Each structure stands twice: as structure tokens, then as C-alpha cells.
Amino acid sequence: MPIFKKSFISLLLLAYMPVLIFLSIGFFYTTQTRYFIKEIVEFFLFSTVVYAFGIILFRGVLRISWCYFSISFLFLISFLKTAFYYLYQSKVTISAFYILFETTGSESSQFLATFFDLKLFIISIVFILFLLLTFKQLNYVYEKERILFYLPKFNLLGTGVYLVLLIGILSSIYLINWKLKHNNILYIAKDAYITYNEAQALFQTNLVNQRNEQLQNVTSLDEPQTYVIIIGESTSSRNMGLYGYYRDTNPLLSEIKDELLVFNDVIAPHTHTIPSLNKVLSLSNYENPDVIHCGSVVQLANAAGFSTFWISNQQPIGIHETLVTAISKATKEQFFTNALTNKQTEYDEMLLPFIEQVLDKKDSKKILFVHLYGTHISYKFSYPPSFQKFTDNPITKFPSARSREEINHYDNAILYNDFIVRSIINQVKKRNENAFVIYFSDHGDEVFQDMDFVGHNEYHATKPMFEIPFIVWTSEKFRQSFSNFEKLKSYQNRKYMLDDFIHSFSDLSQINFNQFQPERSIFNAFFKERKRMIRKEVDYDTR
Ligand SMILES: [Zn+2]
Numbered sequence: 383m384p385i386f387k388k389s390f391i392s393l394l395l396l397a398y399m400p401v402l403i404f405l406s407i408g409f410f411y412t413t414q415t416r417y418f419i420k421e422i423v424e425f426f427l428f429s430t431v432v433y434a435f436g437i438i439l440f441r442g443v444l445r446i447s448w449c450y451f452s453i454s455f456l457f458l459i460s461f462l463k464t465a466f467y468y469l470y471q472s473k474v475t476i477s478a479f480y481i482l483f484e485t486t487g488s489e490s491s492q493f494l495a496t497f498f499d500l501k502l503f504i505i506s507i508v509f510i511l512f513l514l515l516t517f518k519q520l521n522y523v524y525e526k527e528r529i530l531f532y533l534p535k536f537n538l539l540g541t542g543v544y545l546v547l548l549i550g551i552l553s554s555i556y557l558i559n560w561k562l563k564h565n566n567i568l569y570i571a572k573d574a575y576i577t578y579n580e581a582q583a584l585f586q587t588n589l590v591n592q593r594n595e596q597l598q599n600v601t602s603l604d605e606p607q608t609y610v611i612i613i614g615e616s617t618s619s620r621n622m623g624l625y626g627y628y629r630d631t632n633p634l635l636s637e638i639k640d641e642l643l644v645f646n647d648v649i650a651p652h653t654h655t656i657p658s659l660n661k662v663l664s665l666s667n668y669e670n671p672d673v674i675h676c677g678s679v680v681q682l683a684n685a686a687g688f689s690t691f692w693i694s695n696q697q698p699i700g701i702h703e704t705l706v707t708a709i710s711k712a713t714k715e716q717f718f719t720n721a722l723t724n725k726q727t728e729y730d731e732m733l734l735p736f737i738e739q740v741l742d743k744k745d746s747k748k749i750l751f752v753h754l755y756g757t758h759i760s761y762k763f764s765y766p767p768s769f770q771k772f773t774d775n776p777i778t779k780f781p782s783a784r785s786r787e788e789i790n791h792y793d794n795a796i797l798y799n800d801f802i803v804r805s806i807i808n809q810v811k812k813r814n815e816n817a818f819v820i821y822f823s824d825h826g827d828e829v830f831q832d833m834d835f836v837g838h839n840e841y842h843a844t845k846p847m848f849e850i851p852f853i854v855w856t857s858e859k860f861r862q863s864f865s866n867f868e869k870l871k872s873y874q875n876r877k878y879m880l881d882d883f884i885h886s887f888s889d890l891s892q893i894n895f896n897q898f899q900p901e902r903s904i905f906n907a908f909f910k911e912r913k914r915m916i917r918k919e920v921d922y923d924t925r
Contacts, residue, residue: 400460588675615756618826634804661881689745761791765798
């Protein structure tokens, strides 16, 4: 009987090995103990449900098979959770799943390459070793104490045990559902998948058409106009020389500073491409998040009689396609430079000949949307070797070999981005037309500024992830024809969140429509500063 008891205890220990290993490694990387305890409790309850379920349903060989399956499954979850704590010091979140949904194959592998460092490799080996060890011990207990896998017996006492197990399952599920579901990986995955798909279905039916019936009474000037909207990627204004960064990462834009309106206090509505551009490019905003399908900037431009073009250096294929390309499909013509080659990434200069070609077109009113690859992670792949200017030790609160390398790559990528944005401005400028160029980024990245971290993540939501450049270049002709142009200069310190971009866009393009709200346009005299709410009810400016 003592041996039997010992086997039972070691079986319990083996069953909860995934929880224990997560507890012992994750503990070192957690910053908020309270949340970590919730994680552990949820994982413990979830494991209990999985095992209790197997004990009730299966006996003997089937039960040991179930044990092997469950342990592998729970080890996998444990590894994911641990990896997230190691990489992000946070739990797995919906926005983490967005990363998976929004990146294409090559981006994901680059993403993994950035994060899969030596320590994570060692953690993976530890997990594999522990899994094998757990299997070996489980087999040992099974060989020695097979009776354990046939318990409880079908008698009165046994019925009692089954009842206890059933109550255990139900109360665990109740507890998880009541207070802990946001720690449950299956719930998070399901939630992310459903919301993502619902949104995509709406986009595919409403946003791909050239016109949208929700946009009414659209009027605009009847004269030649050329407007360019450059959508950047993962570029934080925090690392831009033009915004006061100590390194001169914007020599070319700084050179023409007098021709630019540099808005100093603009933030992205989210820290990920898809949720952010959802709002930036459509009528949707924080107050009304569910009206994305009611009209995009592209559809507005179409209705105003502009010929619209989409020129992108981001991958058109993969899951990524669903959102941004849905909006882009409403343009008259699309060019995807990245689709032309088999290379993983093309530098953004690939876009320039396409932009030239479109600017040459005879359409008198045209709007170009240019989607950059920008300063996407892995930073070292987003700029050519000739832009490797910053190689010394950067200033950071978090000095390490890794931060040094990442900051330098990021700053070099921003330097290259400076060249790209300036080149596009030059292309427009030399034509001497009635024109403007707007440049902004979809969100920023944290690169060891406020936190010992690289990348973007809505859980941490540090300021550099939100702080984005918002820059306007205008041509001589535009300045002359736009009424009260000089006034715009006094608006450069306005606090603005880019989910209202459609109103600013229509204002500067002098497109009027039924849903235009002047108080939401950064260019308007009637602009009203509003609370900049991020995540769920967090005031960005006072948090
Ligand atoms: Zn992005």
C-alpha cells in the first residue's frame, strides 16, 4: 500500500509537471505577481479538467494514451506561456494572436528569428527533456502500478469518486469562465479567431467595392490635384531625428523642414497593423469601432472623382491579405512590388519606379496610397547595407549586447525610411503640381526606450509603440490655393489620435461628405481635443 500511495503521488506530480515548469521558469520573467498567480491557478484548473475528463471517460490502455496526449498538449501550452513570459513578460493575449494572423509566412519566420535567441533555445531544450523524462516516469508507473489506471472501481465508493471528479470538472470550468477566461489559451485563441473572421467577412463584402453607399453627398474641387498618402510600418517618432531624437536619423526630411508640417503629438489607435489601419483607413474610431465597413478613405476618394492607386511593398498574399488588401482593392489600380519576386523582402526603393509610373498618368485628379515595408521587424532586413550608419553604443536605459544591436538596426532602418519618404516627396515636388504628401506610420515599436523590450504589444502598450510620425509636405501651388494655409502651422502641437484620419484626409483634400466631422480633423479650425482612449478604457494621456 505505501508503494501504491507513492505511485499515486508521483503520478500527480507528473500530471502537473507542465504547470510546475511554467511556474518555475515564468516566475523569473514576470513583472506583475498578481497576474502571474492568476495564470498559475487557471493553468492548474485547466489541467485538472483535462485529466479528470480522461479518468471519467477512459480506463486502462485508453486512459494511459489519454495521459500521454494530455501531457504533450499541456507541455505545449506551458511552453507557449513560458515563451511569452520570457519574450514579453506577459501572458498570451488576443493581440499576440493578431501577430500570427497578420503576418505572412516569411514575416513570421523573420519574427521568430528575432525572438528565438539562445536563452529561448535553452528553454525549449529544457522543455523537451522534461517532457521525455515525464513520459519515461509515466511509463514506469504504468508498468508497476497498472491498477491505478483502472481505478476507481464500479461500486458505490467508485461512484462517489466519479461524482467528485465531475463536480471538480464543472466547478473548474465555472471558475475559469467566471474570473480566469482571459488566461485560458483556448478561449483567447477562439475569441481572437472569431472577432478576426467577423471583421474580415464585413470587409470583403463592403470595402472591396469602389463605392460605398454610406458615403453620401461627396463633393470636391474640379481642378488638377495629386495627393500621396504614405502608410509607414512600425516607425516610432521617438527614434526620429525630426522629432528630437539625439541621433540624426532624418537628415533628408530635416533638410526640407521648412516645407513640412510636423505634427508633434500624434498617436496610433493600436499597436498592431490590422487593428490600427482598420480605424485609420475607415470611418471607424474608438467611439464607433464597428463601422469599418461603412466607408474607407479609398472609397471616399473614388466618390470624389479621384483616380485612386495602391502601391504596396507589403505581401499581398497570406492571411495578411484580408484587411489591408480589402481596402486596397477598391482603388482603380494596384501594384504589389513584393509579389513580383521570390525574395522574402524587397527594400522600399522598389516602390519608386511604380510611383513614378502612376504620377506620369494623365488622370487630372489622383490619389496614391503607398504602403511601405517601413521599419518592420527584423529591422536588419528592412534597410540595405549602404545605410548602416549607426554602429556605436546607443544611449539606452537598458544596455546589453542585444539592445545595442537592435537599436542600431532600428535607427539604420529609420534612416533608410527617411530616404524613402524624401524620395517620394521629391518625385511629387519636381512635377510642380497642386499636391500634398502625407506620411504616417501604422504604429510605433518599443526598442529599449521605456522598457527592456523590442517590438509592439498591446499588453505593455508603452508610449513608443503609440507615438508615430505625422508629416505633411505641400507644394507651392497647394499652399497658394488652400485657404488659410498659414493657420495649419499653428496646429502642429495638437493632441491627435489617428483613428480620426478620414476626417483630416477629407479636410486637406477638400473633399466634403455627409459624415465629415470638422472637430475630428487635425487641419480644422473647429478641431476639438478629445480623450485619447486606448485598449479598453485607458486614457493615454493620464494613465
Ligand atoms: Zn504594423
